[in-house]
Amino acid sequence: MLVMGAPINLNHPGHYVHWGVIQISVANLVVISVMVVLFVLAMLLPFPKGRNRR
Amino acid sequence: MTAPALSRTWTGRLRARAEQALPPEQLLPDHQPVYVASWIYVFGVLTLAAFIVVLVSGGVLALKGPQWWHRSSTGHYFNSLHLWSVELFMAFMVIHLWGKFFMAAWRGRRAMTWITGAVCFLGSIGTAFTGYLVQSNLDSQWISTQAKDGLNSAGVGAFFNVLDFGQMLMWHIVLLPLVVGFVIGIHILQVRRRGVVPPMEIDPRDLVAQNVTS
Structure with a gap:
């Protein structure tokens, strides 16, 4: 079961960051950051060329 | 027998209209314009793929019930599969939305x-x-x-x-x-x-x- 367990222990109250009136959980901040990175990479990385593309 | 009776029926009219709006070569195209060759155009179909996993995993959860998804290891797996496919569905959909908004x-x-x-x-x-x-x-x-x-x-x-x-x-x-x-x-x-x-x-x-x- 240890092998199948989560690589990060999530069994505790969430961590939050505060920035003025903005308060967001670290988990949500990580997800949003990954989405932004994916969005930027999707525009920058070249797309593999297909054989039958016109 | 002057005119085909089929076109006067509501099913005939509906079929003619559907064929006009969505001809088969447009409904299931085998080629896309060259500008579609970009990763930003992939997120729509990724959203759709995640949605299918959401539906299938949700269907299994509905069949087996809450006692199963709370107590058995297989139930935990499908419960997590449902959650994480939803996470991917929402994330892919929002990236798709960003891409479409900016274009x-x-x-x-x-x-x-x-x-x-x-x-x-x-x-x-x-x-x-x-x-x-x-x-x-x-x-x-x-x-x-x-x-x-x-x-x-x-x-x-x-x-x-x-x-x-x-x-x-x-x-x-x-x-x-x-x-x-x-x-x-x-x-x-x-x-x-x-x-x-x-x-x-x-x-x-x-x-x-x-x-x-x-």
């Missing part, structure tokens, strides 16, 4: 494609919310008791009662998936009908505007 994807008579996409997004938020409410654990109790005050203040608590587990379960597994699935179908048909939106620099209307101003 103004409503251009070229694609307003209905944009509107159905926006309705999908809103419907998905409602479906995810009711999903959190029917986890049948302390988390869902906390979310429902917090949400009821907001919904009551908006005047909808009488017919959308977040404390009513049975009602929220029906919204989550019947009504909202039907609506979201139907609107996704319309959205995809609109994409097929109008085609994938081209980048702004090769939009013919933009080229005309440049000629006028130069």
